[in-house]
Amino acid sequence: MAKVKNLYSCSECGAQSPKWAGQCGDCGSWNTLVESVAVAKSGSSKSSRFSGYAGVTSEAQIQPLSAVVPGEAPRSPTGMAELDRVLGGGLVTGSVTLIGGDPGIGKSTLLLQAMSSLGERLSTLYVSGEESPEQISLRAHRLSLSTEGVRLLAETRVEGILAHVAKERPQVLVVDSIQTIFSDELQSAPGSVAQVRESAAQLVRFAKQSGTVLFLVGHVTKEGQLAGPRVLEHMVDAVLYFEGDSSSRYRVIRAVKNRFGEVNELGVFAMTDRGLREVSNPSAIFLSRHEEPVPGSVIMVTLEGSRPMLVEVQALVDESHMSAPRRLTQGLDQNRLAMLLATLHRHAGIAAYDQDVYVNVVGGVRVAETAVDLAVLLAVVSSLRSRPLPNDLVVFGEVGLAGEIRPVQGGEERLREAEKHGFKNAIVPKANAPKRGRGGEMKVTAVTRLAEVFEQL
16 A cells, blocks of 8 residues: 655745755745645656656546537525525535635524525535534524534544545535644644645545535635635635625625636625525615715626626715825725826826825625726715716726726626616716617716716716
């Protein structure tokens, strides 16, 4: 049998050492040696580099891509439509999904609700490395969930987990969380880079071989990134991030990677005393709907995955009493705001270099696409001039450094969503304007330059 031993590999240069040291002997980097498992191969070495492969056989066969028939992966609904949307339509056999988020945001609650629904149709197993079975049972009864089909296992050793799973053969497996799981083959503490990588690799390997649907819960760092090695996100099929302000009752799940569905797809939930409740019409909750027009408020349509969604962008511009005016954003890229303010001054003649500028997306939503550019500038100018914009106006479009209004994807879908919520006027890039006369009462104004926008208003 192959002999198993431990090695320490440098994360910078890849050099290996039989024991740990503070400094890599090859590249000189400090604290880069990470424990890993190495399997020594038996057999004599060959003098030629490739001659040893001459007698090697493989069961895999080379075939042309044109001869491979694409198959549609069957989907199993989780019983939660918003979670199915983010996953791409439901669960795929053998898929591995990693869910990350801040502490207390609702990761365990969401999976327990999903397992309660799936337990009525599929065999499930919930492996907890952080909570005892009594704590999980207390949460389930507090949320009034069905517990008949949910089985629990309190275990942190990956070899013990796989022994139980190989015997029980569940169709859906949840491991909460991967940072608490460790392997006997490594001497590192649970949560270290080596333990997270090795434990995840063994669980993913089992899921692919057995066809088990696997959910991994991951911790996040204070910067908001998943804790552990980056390779963890490469090993799994889907990476979901739980977003939301702890002071707000709304939670958003965003798919940043998905091999079986749309990337950047969004699922919206509301945290209640009965757990997470799905929000089927998120546009309605992210709009303030002021009784009368107020300066600094603009409605834009963002496209998250396949879902158009109306959000309110607010800006507050006030005279600065500091040498360096402040530029703060919530839900937007702060560096892009500085770039947009420079474009506004250069191509529209509106200066804000002596003003503090604060921009916020209502509801704790994070908008990463450039379609928000035009809405940000209109909100800033509206607040700066103390002139409110019409309540029935919706805008979207990317603003280039040359002052041009660039098109964004999904223009028709955005306009339909706005019209469905009663908006009568829209300012959009010329390339996103309907080519033919469209039905309805919405008036669409197409613009190509930033100066044209303020002329229209």
